Amino acid sequence: MSNYLQWAESQLNSLLSDLEQLVNMDTPSRNKVLIDQAMPFVIQRFNELIGGEVETFTQEQFGNQVKLHLGQGDGQILILTHLDTVWPEGEAARRPFRNDGKRLYGPGVFDMKCGLLQGLYAMHAIISQEKPKKNIVLFINTDEEIASTSSRRLIEEEAAKSDAVFVLEPSLGQDGMLKTARKGVGRFFIDIEGVSAHSGIDHSSGVSAIEEMAHQILYLQGLTDYSVGSTLNVGMASGGTAMNVVSANARIEVELRVERMDEAERLSQLIRNLAPKLDGTKLHVKGGMVRPPMEQTVSRGLFRDAQRIAGELGFTLQESSTGGASDGNFTAALQVPTLDGLGAVGAGAHAVDEFVELDSIVPRTALLVHLLKQYSY
Ligand SMILES: [Zn+2]
Incomplete structure (x- = not known):
């Protein structure tokens, strides 16, 4: 069990250096140019760490969405992330990425650039094992913060092919609660x-x-x-x-x-x-x-598995509901089992004091690796 904790620990410095670069690139939802400039960095890291298929969905108005694909077979596991943030151009220059040894700061670090990289590194862990028997798709949305108008159809198409959806939005509260219901x-x-x-x-x-x-x-x-x-x-x-x-x-x-x-x-x-x-x-x-609302019943089974795995990894996991919405609302409405809030632990989404708890990154990444293993082998 614990070898993925050790593995995630061994990758932490690499993840943090990627996170610093990503947070220091502004990616406002309505700025196609900036998002399209930042996306190649994520794709480059995917190619270096994992090496799989990259599919780009060109958008006229918003940033291009990207689908990173690993594995083969019939079934599919979908990991949902977004690269856009609520922060305007120039925000990263005003308050760049900062690591005080306990917490990480910077625009979008919590919502959800850290989560996006945890997803990438979890795929990295999977590929270092035997090949998964199912497809693992990491979808990078670019207009999540403005209601996913250009991406909704793509997300629903991928969800319809999937057995489970893991949403790497930040967790709720500083003890890292998952979101099993959203309004x-x-x-x-x-x-x-x-x-x-x-x-x-x-x-x-x-x-x-x-x-x-x-x-x-x-x-x-x-x-x-x-x-x-x-x-x-x-x-x-x-x-x-x-x-x-x-x-x-x-x-x-x-x-x-x-x-x-x-x-x-x-x-x-x-x-x-x-x-x-x-x-x-x-x-x-x-x-x-x-x-649409994400009703709790759709995430029951996934949450129980996540709770058990967390217990085996040595930490406790609680669930909660939230009035905030995410792309998990779309996938849950299609009755595809959806677990949300699996990303970073911290607080302050959409606020200048947003932060990520540094020591949560390793256990959270390991949890995701185990969930991917359970559902894709
Ligand atoms: Zn978000």
Whole structure:
């Protein structure tokens, strides 16, 4: 059992030097040029460490996605990663990679450049053994932080061919909990039409879109039900043109988060069928679910295996659910067993104080190697 711990330990300096280079390359989701400049480094390391097939999916607007492939046979194990971060160009120059001997810092180190490299090194460990009997695919997404619009179809295609999906998003909390349930996300845009009128001369002939909006906001917020994990948040509201005009237009943007698929359907339906409260106003609703919920049942078996392996490696592993979404939401919705949060242990995703616990890298990498071995041999 412990030989993979020793193996991961022997690779740690190499992984850290790769991580330093990768963190010091800015990769904002919306900057195709920078992402396409950073990706060759990952491919080069894949070629040097593993040597397998590399498939590139060219994108017009976002960075090109890449599929790293090892092994053969019928079945497939999918490892999901992303190279993009929420940080803008210049961030790495402002606060470059830093290792204080206990923690690692720098933009995207936790979410999720360290996890991506743990995946690469786990494949490296696998290839140093006998050839796996299944395909092992590591997919590198480039638009995960902006809802995976250009990559979703590719991820779903790979997931449909897979027996298990391991998502190398960061873990939850500093004791490294895995994510076995994630909320689904819906986004809706509601345009409200009223009838404009001069507020002094002709108040009674106007119908206020803003008054209608107020009714709708209270109704939407009121659909929140914490007992089943469903929340609605009107995050944006705007309307009107001037103080002395009964408003003819208003707009609400509302986000829906749900734990369960049936709730996603029920609430989406209610929002799509919103009816005006005031005579003379009209509602135009657009939008829908952008990520389905990842329900806990889909990850049951994988989590039990991960927990057992962790125990054998000498550490404990807990699970948790989160309101945040990832590409694991797509794969779990296809009913493909999905285990998320297998990447770095640390804290502060999307925050300037993000960090990775240095001494978690070796056990986490070893855990992934054992999971890959269990499912691909
Ligand atoms: Zn992430």
